[in-house]
Amino acid sequence: MKDxxxxxxxxxxxxxxxxxxxxxxxxxxxxxxKQFEKELxxxxxxxxxxxxxxxxxxxxxxxxxxxxxxxxxxxxxxNKHSVSKKEFQKIVRKVRWNIYIFAMGLxxxxxxxxxxxxxxxxxxxxxxxxxxxxxxxCFRKGKKYKAIYDYEHLRLSTEAYEFYQLLSDRYSKRxxxxxxxxxxxxFVLLFSGITFRIQAKSKPGEIVQIIWMNIPMIEFVxxxxxxxxxxxxxxxDYKEKQIQEKYIKSFLKVICVSVLYWILVxxxxxxxxxxxxxxxxxxxxxVILYFVGCFVYNLTARKKIVKRNLVRNKxxxxxxxxxxxxxxxxxxxxxxxxxxxxxxxxxPRVSHKEDKIKYNDDNGVYTITTDKKDFKILQLTDIHLGGxxxxxxxxxxxLKAVYKLISKTHPDLVVVTGDLVFPLGVMSFSLNNTTPMIxxxxxxxxxxxxxxxxxxxxxxxxxxxGSVETVKDIFKAASFKTSQNLLYPYVQPDITGxxxxxxxxxxxxxxxxxxxFLLDSNDYTGxxxxxxxxxxxxxxxxxxxxxxxxxxxxxKTVSSMLFFHMPLxxxxxxxxxxxxxxxxVTYFFGENGEKMxxxxxxxxxPSKLFNTAVELGSTKAMFCGHDHYNNLSVExxxxxxxxxxxxxxxxxxxIENDTKQRGxxxxxxxxxxxxxxRQVPLSLMQ
Numbered sequence: 001m002k003d004x005x006x007x008x009x010x011x012x013x014x015x016x017x018x019x020x021x022x023x024x025x026x027x028x029x030x031x032x033x034k035q036f037e038k039e040l041x042x043x044x045x046x047x048x049x050x051x052x053x054x055x056x057x058x059x060x061x062x063x064x065x066x067x068x069x070x071x072x073x074x075x076x077x078x079n080k081h082s083v084s085k086k087e088f089q090k091i092v093r094k095v096r097w098n099i100y101i102f103a104m105g106l107x108x109x110x111x112x113x114x115x116x117x118x119x120x121x122x123x124x125x126x127x128x129x130x131x132x133x134x135x136x137x138c139f140r141k142g143k144k145y146k147a148i149y150d151y152e153h154l155r156l157s158t159e160a161y162e163f164y165q166l167l168s169d170r171y172s173k174r175x176x177x178x179x180x181x182x183x184x185x186x187f188v189l190l191f192s193g194i195t196f197r198i199q200a201k202s203k204p205g206e207i208v209q210i211i212w213m214n215i216p217m218i219e220f221v222x223x224x225x226x227x228x229x230x231x232x233x234x235x236x237d238y239k240e241k242q243i244q245e246k247y248i249k250s251f252l253k254v255i256c257v258s259v260l261y262w263i264l265v266x267x268x269x270x271x272x273x274x275x276x277x278x279x280x281x282x283x284x285x286x287v288i289l290y291f292v293g294c295f296v297y298n299l300t301a302r303k304k305i306v307k308r309n310l311v312r313n314k315x316x317x318x319x320x321x322x323x324x325x326x327x328x329x330x331x332x333x334x335x336x337x338x339x340x341x342x343x344x345x346x347x348p349r350v351s352h353k354e355d356k357i358k359y360n361d362d363n364g365v366y367t368i369t370t371d372k373k374d375f376k377i378l379q380l381t382d383i384h385l386g387g388x389x390x391x392x393x394x395x396x397x398x399l400k401a402v403y404k405l406i407s408k409t410h411p412d413l414v415v416v417t418g419d420l421v422f423p424l425g426v427m428s429f430s431l432n433n434t435t436p437m438i439x440x441x442x443x444x445x446x447x448x449x450x451x452x453x454x455x456x457x458x459x460x461x462x463x464x465x466g467s468v469e470t471v472k473d474i475f476k477a478a479s480f481k482t483s484q485n486l487l488y489p490y491v492q493p494d495i496t497g498x499x500x501x502x503x504x505x506x507x508x509x510x511x512x513x514x515x516x517f518l519l520d521s522n523d524y525t526g527x528x529x530x531x532x533x534x535x536x537x538x539x540x541x542x543x544x545x546x547x548x549x550x551x552x553x554x555x556k557t558v559s560s561m562l563f564f565h566m567p568l569x570x571x572x573x574x575x576x577x578x579x580x581x582x583x584x585v586t587y588f589f590g591e592n593g594e595k596m597x598x599x600x601x602x603x604x605x606p607s608k609l610f611n612t613a614v615e616l617g618s619t620k621a622m623f624c625g626h627d628h629y630n631n632l633s634v635e636x637x638x639x640x641x642x643x644x645x646x647x648x649x650x651x652x653x654x655i656e657n658d659t660k661q662r663g664x665x666x667x668x669x670x671x672x673x674x675x676x677x678r679q680v681p682l683s684l685m686q
Contacts, residue, residue: 003049003053004029004032004033004036004052005029007032007052007053007056007062008025008028008029008032011028011058011059011062012025012059013158014077014158015059015076015077016076016082016083016155016156016157016158017155017156017157017158017160017161017164018154018155018156020075020076021076024063024066024068024072024076027066027067027068028062028063028065028066028068030066031062031065031066031067032052032056032062032065035052035055035056035065036048036049036052039051039052059073059076059077060073081155082155082156082157082160083154083155083156083157083160084157084159084160085157085159085160085162085163087160088154088156088157088160088163088164089163091149091154092163092167094145095142095145095149095234096231098138098141098142098145099138099142099227099230099231099234100227101134101138102134102135102138102139102142102230103223103226103227103230104223104227105131105132105134105135105138106135106226107219107222107223107226108127108131109128109131109132109135111219112125112127112128112131113128116128146234164235165307165308166308166311167231167235168232168235168307169306169307169308169309169311170311171228171231171232171235172232172247172305172306173298173302173306173309174224174228174231174232175225175228175229175232175251176251176254176298176302177294177298178221178224178225178228179225179251179254179255179258180254180258180290180291180294181218181221181224182218182221182222182224182225183255183258183259183262184262184287184290184291185218185221186218187262187265187266188283188287189218190266191266191269191270191283194266194270195270195273195279195280246304246305247305247306250301250302250304250305254297258290261290261293262290265283265286266283269282269283269286329429330431332388332389332429333388333425333429333430333431333432334431334432334465335432336387336388336430336432336434336435336436337387337388337389337391337392337430337435338435338439339389339392340392340395340396340399340439341439343396343399343400344399344439344442344443344446345442345446347399347403347443347446347447348446349446349447349448350403350406350407350410350447350448350449351410352410352411352412352448352449353372353412355368355369355370355371355372355375355412355450356368356369356370357369357450357480357484357487359480359481359487359489359490361490361491362491363491364489364490364491364492364493364501364502365489365501365502365503365504366452366480366487366489366501366502366503366504367503367504367506368412368413368450368503368504368505368506369506369507369508369510370412370505370506370507370508370513371507371508372412373670373671374668374669374670374671375412375413375505375513375668375669376409376410376411376412376413376666376667376668376669377411377412377413377414377415377516377666377667377668377669378405378406378409378411378413378414378415378664378665378666378667378680379414379415379417379563379623379644379664379665379666379667380402380405380414380415380416380417380644380647380664381416381417381418381419381456381565381624381625381626381644381645381646381647381665382418382419382456382625382626382628382646382647382648382651383398383402383416383419383420383421383440383647383648384398384419384420384421384422384428384458384647384648384649384650384651385398385399385420385421385422385436385437385439385440385650386421386422386423386427386428386429386430386436386650387421387423387428387430387432387433387435387436387439388428388429388430388432389429390428390429390430391422391427391428391429391430391650394649394650394656395436395649395650397649397656398647398648398649398650399440399443401647401649401662401682402443402647403443403447404682404685405663405664405680405682405685406447406449408680408685409664409666409680411449411666412449412450413449413450413451413452413487413503414444414449414450414451414452415451415452415453415454415516415518415563415623416451416452416453416454417454417456417563417564417565417623417624417625417644418454418455418456418457418458418459418521418564418565418566418625418626419456419457419458419459419565419625419626419648419651420436420437420440420453420456420459421433421436421437421458421459421464422458422650422651423458423461423463423464423465423466424458424461424463424651425463427650427651427652427653428650428651431461431463431464431465432464432465432466433459433460433461433464433465433466433471434465434466434470434471434474437459437466437471437474437475438474438478441474441475441478441483441486442478444483444485444486445478445483445485445486448485449485450485450486450487451485451486451487452486452487452488452501452503452516452518453475453486453488453499454499454501454518454519454520454563454564454565455497455498455499455520455522455523455565456521456523456565456566456625456626457521457522457523457524457532457533457565457566457626458523458651459471459523460498460523461523468498471498472498472499475488475499476488476490487501487503488501489501493542495536495538495539495541495542496520496522496536496538496539497519497520497522497535497536497539498520498522499518499520500517500518500519500520500539500542501517501518502515502516502517502518502546503515503516503518504516504550505669507671511554512550512553512554512558512559513559513669513671513673514559514560514561514669514673514675515546515547515550515558515559515560515561515618516560516561516563517543517546517560517561517562517563517619518563518564519535519539519543519562519563519564519609520535520539520564520565521533521534521535521564521565521566521603521624522534522535522536525605531604532566532601532602532603532604532605533566533603533605534566534568534603534605534606534607535564535568535607535609536607537608539609540607540608540609540612543562543609543612544612544616547560547616547618547619548616550618551618557616557617557618558618559618559620559673560618560619560620561619561620561621561622561623561667561675562609562613562619562621562622562623563622563623563624564622564623564624565624565625565626566601566602566603566624566625566626567600567601567602567624567626567627567630567641567643568602568607568609568610568622568624568641569602569603569606569607569610570610570636570637570641571600571602571624571641571643572598572599572600572602573636574634574636574641575592575599575600575632575634577636578632578634584636584637585634585635585636586634586635587633587634588633588634588635588640588642588677589631589632589633589678589679590630590631590632590633590642590643590679591630591631591632592627592629592630592631592632592643593629593630593660593661594627594628594629594630595629595652596627599627599630600627600630601626601627610622610637610639613639614637614638614639617638619639620638620639620640620675621639621640621642621667621675621677622639622640622641622642623642623643623644623665623667624642624643624644625643625644625646627643628646628648628651628652628655628661629646629658629661630643630661631643631644631645631646631661631663631665631679633677633679640677642665642677644664644665645661645662645663645664645665645679645680645681645682646661646662647662647664648662659682659683660681660683662681662682662683663679663680663681663682663683664679664680664682665677665678665679665680666678666679666680
């Protein structure tokens with residue numbers, strides 16, 4: 001019947017679209033079909049169609065066949081008040097924005113009411129009232145727009161009608177797609193809540209609360225469904241009744257099949273939960289299968305209920321392309337790379353004379369007892385492993401550099417003063433901080449030298465896939481009882497910071513040689529970008545208490561050293577005095593070559609640590625990292641302030657090709673608690 005459709009298109013070519021003319025199109029089309037069937041009794045199909053085209057070549061003749069009068073046809077042809085495409089676009093924009101705001105307000109009102117009923121907290125009255133006002137205003141506007149812009153009163157030009165058809169199809173398809181996502185989101189929350197109850201043996205009320213607390217995840221989808229439904233309803237008021245019924249039947253069928261699918265999947269998995277090890281993996285495989293089914297439906301069956309099923313929209317293609325790349329990149333950055341694992345696994349052990357190491361389960365203190373004349377500590381800082389495929393070669397270079405420094409210096413202890421990893425996405429193309437940490441712990445275990453670790457500002461970034469607790473668990477799992485070389489405490493003092501610990505270095509007669517304090521300088525205050533945190537008062541109080549305890553135990557002022565990641569403000573003060581050639585500081589070696597705005601990137605918040613150390617008279621040396629190009633060592637107020645040489649090949653643009661700053665810092669502690677500090681530049685090692 002394509003020829004009849006062509007006849008209708010020609011007859012109504014210059015006729016504006018209204019509800020009456022659309023009904024007339026349908027009636028005339030049906031009348032022509034019946035007449036064609038009659039003609040087929042005496043003629044073949046070609047002759048029959050020819051007679052139809054000859055007899056009903058004008059709108060008047062075709063209208064009369066369908067039972068319409070000349071006055072009706074005259075009214076159809078009156079195009080004086082027809083709406084142009086441009087005018088209709090303005091109407092659509094006005095109505096659509098009203099629907100968008102109404103839908104958003106209604107969703108927030110519903111959620112606020114539900115929160116009020118669920119938690120009985122009057123706090124939720126305020127947002128309910130706030131969102132109710134624009135919702136009511138938009139509802140009243142919507143009724144007004146319906147009266148003004150109803151299809152009974154609008155006569156759409158051909159261009160305006162084509163635009164309407166485009167929007168009608170668009171929201172019909174969007175409604176289907178948003179319903180797919182809403183159904184999946186609901187069953188994901190429900191399934192997660194039920195499995196949590198099974199695993200944690202929670203009460204049903206707790207499950208409802210857990211599910212509801214996660215409802216913001218699908219609130220946006222609920223808004224999309226409501227918005228698309230209201231837009232579709234407004235546009236579909238213009239549709240023929242038969243087409244509307246066809247869409248509704250198909251829509252209900254999709255919902256029923258989807259709900260049945262998820263009930264079967266969820267029920268089957270829950271029945272088999274005791275026999276399936278990774279239950280969530282199977283569930284999310286079902287999610288992928290469901291969306292594949294939806295995609296197939298959109299390509300095939302959906303074309304029966306919309307006029308144009310697939311429309312090439314350049315903006316949409318670009319948006320989806322960007323979205324796919326962004327999501328894929330994010331997932332890729334979350335996934336750690338194991339490309340350097342063959343090197344990690346094959347790295348040879350570095351020979352050294354072992355010392356006695358004991359761990360106190362009560363206070364988390366490690367004690368190293370040595371009979372060596374000289375005990376060597378190698379400070380490494382800002383290694384910056386990326387842990388991604390993109391950073392693999394630079395990670396390999398960093399580990400090679402670490403191995404070379406260790407194998408050439410043969411230290412008795414390695415202290416890594418933070419920023420072991422760089423999970424920021426930039427430069428490293430990685431948000432994964434767990435994989436490179438596991439690899440480094442394995443790397444050091446194979447080398448066999450005891451090592452300690454304190455955190456930098458990048459190790460537990462907010463965007464990283466591993467939280468502070470996750471990283472702590474990794475280090476505890478790889479610590480001394482398992483590896484015999486990572487001196488990470490299983491218990492922490494109850495103070496600010498991720499890892500604050502004391503390592504006691506004792507001579508073979510039991511006397512304390514050095515107290516090595518590892519203090520967390522924390523990461524960011526949260527007040528702004530790169531607003532660095534500092535060593536807090538409770539950490540300093542703990543340090544002071546430990547020094548006083550050791551003083552009492554040893555009956556003298558003990559000798560101690562402090563290690564932390566970010567420099568204290570006194571590092572900047574000492575550097576400025578050094579620049580002025582002041583006699584208040586004594587220069588030993590190195591330079592500050594930092595390329596950032598600040599030569600010393602310390603916190604803006606003053607820490608009391610330095611003044612406390614001066615007051616106690618115990619600590620004579622402090623070591624930090626953080627500023628990759630700084631390796632200055634000066635003495636200020638009786639305390640040696642030393643920047644460790646960095647390893648970084650990754651985090652700063654161009655640093656891979658810079659060599660002068662790269663290396664380690666070797667601290668040689670003698671039996672009488674005196675010490676020497678020297679730089680170990682990597683560039684001088686052949």
